[in-house]
Amino acid sequence: MATRLVQVNMKARDDAALGAFWAAALGWEISSEGPGVTNLEPPGFHYPDPAAVVIDLVKSSEPKVGKNRVHLDLATTSTAHQTELVARLRELGAAPVDIGQGADVSWVTMADPEGNEFCVLDWHDPDHDTGPISTVIVDCADPHAMARFYSAATDWTLLRESDSNAVLRSATGVGPYLQFLRTPDVKTGWNRVHLDLRPYPGDDLEAEADRLRKLGATPVDVGDIHWKVLRDPEGNEFCLLTPG
Template structure:
């Protein structure tokens, strides 16, 4: 199975890597953040480009209960994250935030499906064709296809542990300061 890596372009890669390592409780290795258990490597590379608009890739963070969701939101906010508006409805059960460089993330309400993912429940990718992207990534990574609809497709590691890779229907493909790599 080819591992999946999320790469962040950052004005201050060391600072952003340290921030993510701290909030996830993972290991910092230079400008890489590695999970202590189930998870996916996060890499941070320098960029002089300023973030404009919503990223086409973001992380969904898992919570174990509504109280845990509130604690995660509070911990992120106290670490410098801010609430973000990406035109989400006011009645969604998740909380949209942005890290210290403005990269969007969601703190999900408890969902049984994500109980074995570790702190990152899913890597979410905007794409015009979720099915085609999911099938291509399944072939590249060896992940199992577990959801296959026109508007949403999902992959899961064969071990059942680690984050899902989810593809959502959007007008354009991944853009912005994060990208998904298979190594």
């Protein structure tokens, strides 16, 4: 049994408008599974596929409080491409933001039109193409413990680790990276951006939820829904979707 990281879920005051920003930023297509939900995925994509982690935006009136604990790093092919992409993102409605990164970093930290932080990187690994999203970043206190949990929870494998971070990628070797980054920030409130995991076809949702609980996840009661909401060992909410 295992799960896959299939999507990043973002709460949005205006899911359609924020979806339009991210679709233009990534060059992805827009669809919707119902009112208040905007889905983004690459053109010609057949969900789910480890070649991409898609984005779901869900309408929510809850205000953003503090820095998000999950954010995206966007890939570029060169310094010139980074400059061009930053300029285009500003035209789309993003803005540079200071979250304490300092002046000497090689990336550019920005916020989307609703204030969600993301980074535009200045490097690109030509041997392991990720698509427009290079990395999904999760802030945490213990990168090694978080990597162990998510590696056991999913079929993603540990690529590298240091004192400050640990990096996973799909066992197929395609798509974005998942990096756990050590930060001093304390989690406050419900995460506005979170991960969605999905079991494989034929697996049992309840059995998979029980397996994740044994790994250190805790259930969250959000009422009568057909998927599961849990918290990882550091309290970050994530969704366990129905198998498929």
